[in-house]
Each structure stands twice: as C-alpha cells, then as structure tokens.
Amino acid sequence: MERHEEICAQAREYETELKAYEKQLPVLQQSLQNADGWVDTQAFASAMRENARKCSSLQDRLTAVFEMQDNAKAERELARIDAAMQELDGVFSQQQEQSLELEQKLADALDTTVAGLFESDAAQEQGETCESGQELPEFVTADIEKLLSLRENPHLPLVYRQVVTKAIARMKQAREERRLLSFCEVELPDILKPCETFLQLWHADGETYLHLMRRYEALCRMNAHELELVPFADGAVQDLSSRIAAEEACAKEAAKQAYIGQAMDEVMAEMGYDVLGNREVRKRNGRHFRNELYRCSTDTAISVTYADDGQIAVELGKTDDEDRLPTPAEGAVLVQQMNAFCRDFKEIEARLAARGVCLDKRLALTPPSTAYAQIINLRDYEQTAPQENEKAEEQAGRARKKRQPTVRQAGEET
Structure with a gap:
C-alpha cells in the first residue's frame, strides 16, 4: 500500500506539471489568433495542435x-x-520561442502597413510645418486619448492594439497640421471602427464565449478529441454551441457504452465468466473497437466487442498464444460450446434488462457454425492479474458447462 501511495504521489506531481503546460495553450492560441491573416501561421498552428494532443494523451495515461x-x-x-x-518541456520551450518570433513578424507587418500614413512629402513646405515642441491641436489630443484608451483595453486583441499603437506613434511624430487633420477625418475612422465593433461584440457575448470555450475544451479532453481553434468573432458563440452539442452527444454515448460494459461485466461474473483480458483496436479506416475477454473454460473464452456506433458482437473461441485457424476437431468442439451457451444467453439478456440494458437493437444471434469458429490469441490482449486457483475454479466452474453462440450485427436475418 505504501508503495502504491508513493506512485500516486509521483503521478500527482506530473499532473501539476502538466496543468502548467496546459495553461500555456491559451496564450499560444492568442498569439496564433493575433497573427492569423498577417503572417504565415500554418506551422505554428500545427505544432500547437500536436502539443494539445500530447497533453491530453499524458493526462489519460496518468x-x-x-x-x-x-x-x-x-x-x-x-x-x-x-x-x-x-x-x-522541450517542445513547449521551442514553441514559446516560435511565439516570440511570430509576434516580431506581426509587428514588422504592422509597421509596414501603418508606416505610410504620415510619411512627409519630399517637397514639404517649411511654412506649413509646426515648430518643434508646439502643442498638438485639441482635436488631435482628443483622438490620441481615444486611441490610448483602446490600446489599454485588455479585451481588445493584440492585432488591433498593435495598429492603435502604431497610429498613436505616427500622430505624435507628425509635424504638419493639415496631415493630422486629414488623418483624423479620413484614416482614423477606419482604425476605430473595427476596434469599437469588436468591443461591442465582446461586451455582448464575451462572457458567454469564455464559458462555452471552457466547456468545449473540457468536453474535447474528456472525449479525447482534437481541440479546434474557435477565435472570438461574430458567430463564434453559435459555432461553439454547435460543437458543444456534438461533443455532449458523443460523451453521452460514451457514458452509455461504459454503463453497458460495466453491466456486462457484472452479469458475466454472476453467470460464472470472469474477466480474462481486454484491448483497444483502431482500424486504418478510423473505426474504433473495444474488446472484453471472459474465461469460458480452461482453453476457451468469450470475446465481447463494443463498436463506436453502439453495436455489440459476441464471439467464442479457443485460446492460444499465436494466430492460427482452428483444426476441424477444434471447430466441432467449439460449435458444441456455442450451442450450450445459447441456453444461457437468454438469462444473460434478462439480467442485463434488469439493469436497464436492452440488447435487441444492438445485437442478434445466428445459429452456431464452424464458419464462426476461431482461435483467440491471448497475446493480443492485456490480461488481468491471475487469481488463486481455487477462486478461479469456483467462479468458472459453471462456465465450463456452458458454450457461446455466434453473433451477427443488428439487422441481419437469422
């Protein structure tokens, strides 16, 4: 027990470190959102998604x-x-450096965009310029104060604040009143409008967006799904609501599958079939399966397969430590065991139904046949810890007298 507590303590330390890394993800996401559309962010975005995936995977392993x-x-x-x-740790350090590089590229891009606003004409007339040290006109001062307020607003994205900062700097550097007046009347509205529009949207939907974003992130982690970036913008709340509904439906189905698996374990144990092992299988086409293996006799087992679409398949096979086909004699014995198990399966269905699990739409049986006889390679499964011989014999004693039918997917004819 003491050794197990030490292991758990070490695991909790890793969890603390992992949470620190996860807190960096929103900061990196902000950098990505700020730079998107100004500089190339494809490599940075790809690396950030991979970091999020690694964090989620490590949390599951812990x-x-x-x-x-x-x-x-x-x-x-x-x-x-x-x-x-x-x-x-190394990957996050590298991405933080990339984030700084991204911000520098963004600043350079903004410099180029705004630099031309107040460049003096080469033939600037001396009589039209303001003397050095002369106070700025009142209308210019008011506009600078408005820009300063925007620059300090914590809700305004960095990309907007950068534009505002550059505009302020150029206004202060300008020495020709007519150019300042032209800027404030012609150029400034184009800078203020998107900032004010964004802040209006933020005041209306900002808190809702943050709440939904936290919910979406939590659901993606729980479902082991890749988190997709949803920048705050018009329609972001609706987008997040749709994504959350899809993730909640997935989580609900996963919870249902988990309950069915737990109920199956309990009923199989009651009927004398103790758990032998389990495995996860993901096909190249993306389909995912979970297998539970139950001991039927000393050399046979029952495999229950749970698919992501809710379908359940039940198969019986002879256990071995290699992949091979059953011999004709082994096939004949397996058919006898399938027939024997058919008599028990009605009872299994009844006990599952008592727990609220109805298999009629998820699973159906076909007559036993040598066509379904198989060898189950135990090396493909993560086997449970061995039990004491007497206890195993007592639990599996009734199971040795029973046999397993083959199963077809719902919708096939018997």
Whole structure:
C-alpha cells in the first residue's frame, strides 16, 4: 500500500506539471489568433495542435496509473511518462520561442502597413510645418486619448492594439497640421471602427464565449478529441454551441457504452465468466473497437466487442498464444460450446434488462457454425492479474458447462 501511495504521489506531481503546460495553450492560441491573416501561421498552428494532443494523451495515461493495481507496471508507465514530460518541456520551450518570433513578424507587418500614413512629402513646405515642441491641436489630443484608451483595453486583441499603437506613434511624430487633420477625418475612422465593433461584440457575448470555450475544451479532453481553434468573432458563440452539442452527444454515448460494459461485466461474473483480458483496436479506416475477454473454460473464452456506433458482437473461441485457424476437431468442439451457451444467453439478456440494458437493437444471434469458429490469441490482449486457483475454479466452474453462440450485427436475418 505504501508503495502504491508513493506512485500516486509521483503521478500527482506530473499532473501539476502538466496543468502548467496546459495553461500555456491559451496564450499560444492568442498569439496564433493575433497573427492569423498577417503572417504565415500554418506551422505554428500545427505544432500547437500536436502539443494539445500530447497533453491530453499524458493526462489519460496518468489517470490510468492511479487505477493500476500492479505496482511494477505502474512504475514502468511512470518512467515512460517522465521521458514524455521531458520531451514536452522541450517542445513547449521551442514553441514559446516560435511565439516570440511570430509576434516580431506581426509587428514588422504592422509597421509596414501603418508606416505610410504620415510619411512627409519630399517637397514639404517649411511654412506649413509646426515648430518643434508646439502643442498638438485639441482635436488631435482628443483622438490620441481615444486611441490610448483602446490600446489599454485588455479585451481588445493584440492585432488591433498593435495598429492603435502604431497610429498613436505616427500622430505624435507628425509635424504638419493639415496631415493630422486629414488623418483624423479620413484614416482614423477606419482604425476605430473595427476596434469599437469588436468591443461591442465582446461586451455582448464575451462572457458567454469564455464559458462555452471552457466547456468545449473540457468536453474535447474528456472525449479525447482534437481541440479546434474557435477565435472570438461574430458567430463564434453559435459555432461553439454547435460543437458543444456534438461533443455532449458523443460523451453521452460514451457514458452509455461504459454503463453497458460495466453491466456486462457484472452479469458475466454472476453467470460464472470472469474477466480474462481486454484491448483497444483502431482500424486504418478510423473505426474504433473495444474488446472484453471472459474465461469460458480452461482453453476457451468469450470475446465481447463494443463498436463506436453502439453495436455489440459476441464471439467464442479457443485460446492460444499465436494466430492460427482452428483444426476441424477444434471447430466441432467449439460449435458444441456455442450451442450450450445459447441456453444461457437468454438469462444473460434478462439480467442485463434488469439493469436497464436492452440488447435487441444492438445485437442478434445466428445459429452456431464452424464458419464462426476461431482461435483467440491471448497475446493480443492485456490480461488481468491471475487469481488463486481455487477462486478461479469456483467462479468458472459453471462456465465450463456452458458454450457461446455466434453473433451477427443488428439487422441481419437469422
């Protein structure tokens, strides 16, 4: 117990470090949002998405460590996590440097954009310029104060504040009153309008946007989905609401699948089939499956497959430590076991129904056949810790007398 507590303490330290990294993601996202449209941000955005994915993956691995009963296995996983954390530290340091470079490129781009506003004509007439040290006209002072207020507004994005800052600097440097007047009447409205429009939108939707963004980030992490950037803009609240609805539906289905899996474990245990192992499978086409393996007899097992679309497949096979096809004799024995298990499956369905789990739309049975006989390679599964022989015999005793039917997906004919 003491060893397990030490492992959990180390895992909590890693969680604290990971949260510090995760707090940097919104800052990096702000840099990306500010520079988007001004300079090339594609590489930076790709790296940031990868960082977010790594943080989410490490959090899932740390959560799994807390649940591990095998201390040796937990320590090995912590060692791998330590290496990944060191790698993550280097990656974040590199991206912070890239963020500074991005901001410098943005500043240079803005300099080029605003620099031409107040460049004096080469043939500037001396009589029309203001003397050095002369106070700025009152209308100019009022406009500068308005710009200063915008520059200090914490809700205004950096890209707008940079434009405002450059405009202030150019106004202060200008020495020709007619050019200042022209700027304030012609150019300044084009600078003020997008800033004021943004702030009006922020006052209306800003708090809602922040609340929805936190909700969206939490759901993406819970569902292990990649977080997509949703900059604050007109329509962002509606966009986030739609994304949240989709993530909530996914989370609801995942919770339903988890409950079905838990109910299946309980019923199978009641019927004498103890858990033998499990695995996660992701196909090249993106489809994802979860398998639970239950001991049927000393050399056979029942595999229950849960697909992302809610379908459940149940198969019986002879266990081995290699991939191969069953011999004709093994196939004949497996068919007998399938037939025997058919008699028990009605009881399994009834006990699941008592727990609120109805399989009629998720699963259907077909007659047992050698066409469905198979060998289950135990090396493909993460096996549970071995139990004491007497306890295992007692739990599996009834299961040895039962056999498993094959299963078809819902919608197929029997």
